[in-house]
Amino acid sequence: MTTVEPAVVLDRTGLGALVDVLRARGRVVVGPTVRDGAIVLAELDGADALPFGWGVELEAGHYRLVPRADGAAFAHSAGPQSWKNWLLPERVRQWTADRGADGALTVRAEQPAPASFAFLGVRPCDLRAIAIQDRVLTGGRHRDEDYRGRREGAFLIAVECTEPGATCFCVSMGTGPSAGPGYDLALTEVVDDNGHRFLARAGTPAGSDVLAEVPHRPADRSLTESARAAVEGAATRMGRTMPSVDLRALMAGSLTAERWNDVAARCLTCGNCTMACPTCFCTTTEDVTDLTGDHAERWRRWDSCYDLDFSLLHGGPVRPSPHSRYRQWLTHKLGTWYDQFDSSGCVGCGRCIVWCPVGIDITEEAHALHQEAGRPATPSDAEGP
Numbered sequence: 213m214t215t216v217e218p219a220v221v222l223d224r225t226g227l228g229a230l231v232d233v234l235r236a237r238g239r240v241v242v243g244p245t246v247r248d249g250a251i252v253l254a255e256l257d258g259a260d261a262l263p264f265g266w267g268v269e270l271e272a273g274h275y276r277l278v279p280r281a282d283g284a285a286f287a288h289s290a291g292p293q294s295w296k297n298w299l300l301p302e303r304v305r306q307w308t309a310d311r312g313a314d315g316a317l318t319v320r321a322e323q324p325a326p327a328s329f330a331f332l333g334v335r336p337c338d339l340r341a342i343a344i345q346d347r348v349l350t351g352g353r354h355r356d357e358d359y360r361g362r363r364e365g366a367f368l369i370a371v372e373c374t375e376p377g378a379t380c381f382c383v384s385m386g387t388g389p390s391a392g393p394g395y396d397l398a399l400t401e402v403v404d405d406n407g408h409r410f411l412a413r414a415g416t417p418a419g420s421d422v423l424a425e426v427p428h429r430p431a432d433r434s435l436t437e438s439a440r441a442a443v444e445g446a447a448t449r450m451g452r453t454m455p456s457v458d459l460r461a462l463m464a465g466s467l468t469a470e471r472w473n474d475v476a477a478r479c480l481t482c483g484n485c486t487m488a489c490p491t492c493f494c495t496t497t498e499d500v501t502d503l504t505g506d507h508a509e510r511w512r513r514w515d516s517c518y519d520l521d522f523s524l525l526h527g528g529p530v531r532p533s534p535h536s537r538y539r540q541w542l543t544h545k546l547g548t549w550y551d552q553f554d555s556s557g558c559v560g561c562g563r564c565i566v567w568c569p570v571g572i573d574i575t576e577e578a579h580a581l582h583q584e585a586g587r588p589a590t591p592s593d594a595e596g597p
Contacts, residue, residue, distance in 0.1 A: 463547030
């Protein structure tokens with residue numbers, strides 16, 4: 213992507229100044245910080261709250277914080293949250309209704325306050341996830357005005373990956389480790405014998421405007437090459453891969469595969485993968501009332517295709533079994549998402565692998581389906597929808 217201005221260098225003081233400038237402009241700065249044994253996303257009151265000196269150890273169903281000797285702030289993989297938690301919150305009140313003493317009913321639509329977020333530390337995979345949710349929730353006939361209001365006010369600071377985790381596979385999905393389009397600022401962290409600094413480049417005029425207020429110096433060729441080499445090196449150290457095939461065609465041709473029975477025997481249908489996924493967007497509504505019946509509210513909340521009631525129609529749920537619900541999630545994420553939104557719904561962040569309580573691995577399942585598709589056909593007892 214062509215940047216608005218040449219790359220510059222920020223030191224740790226400059227990173228702190230960046231947060232201060234954004235806060236002074238009235239933005240709520242959200243970024244990674246250590247809390248409750250994990251690196252989570254939270255509002256930051258300064259750059260010192262970033263997870264300097266902390267990394268993570270990841271595997272299927274496994275997450276641990278680990279100390280780092282180099283003091284890096286962004287040398288960790290995706291945590292349990294994504295930016296979806298801020299752009300598409302888990303619960304949003306849509307309206308309230310009150311019955312007055314005269315019996316008249318007054319309904320008031322919820323009018324959320326304008327949001328002005330600055331997201332610091334957006335990984336390239338998450339940058340793509342935001343673009344995917346933009347397409348889903350701000351395009352077409354079914355626009356989400358709450359999402360649109362939060363998204364339009366967001367300032368995105370991407371941080372390129374230099375140390376992927378064991379569950380990362382963004383290279384397979386074409387989403388990283390270098391930052392694609394969509395950022396206002398992009399940072400690449402470099403820690404070496406010459407110090408701790410950040411190669412910064414603007415991607416929009418708004419990014420240039422902010423960067424102009426932050427202490428910086430021109431980037432030299434040595435640092436630029438070191439940053440590029442670190443990102444390119446990360447691309448060769450991905451912990452997972454997807455099979456190098458047309459995943460859309462693989463999903464469409466695997467609906468009766470035996471492998472679905474194997475994964476159904478392990479899947480708890482808990483929905484953790486959909487909650488952690490940065491692109492899953494399904495919601496439902498719930499109405500609540502007080503004991504008097506004079507006050508009612510409608511809330512929108514996250515939902516999951518693993519919920520038995522998600523496909524409930526007259527007569528019962530369409531997908532009553534774990535087999536059918538897992539198959540729906542995976543074939544939609546990797547296949548029919550293309551039919552709806554012209555892209556994959558997976559960005560290779562690996563969250564669904566890490567936060568699955570039984571360690572089901574989306575890349576392992578895709579490879580298994582590919583291997584089965586390449587074997588001669590045999591009689592199958594694969595379950596139907």
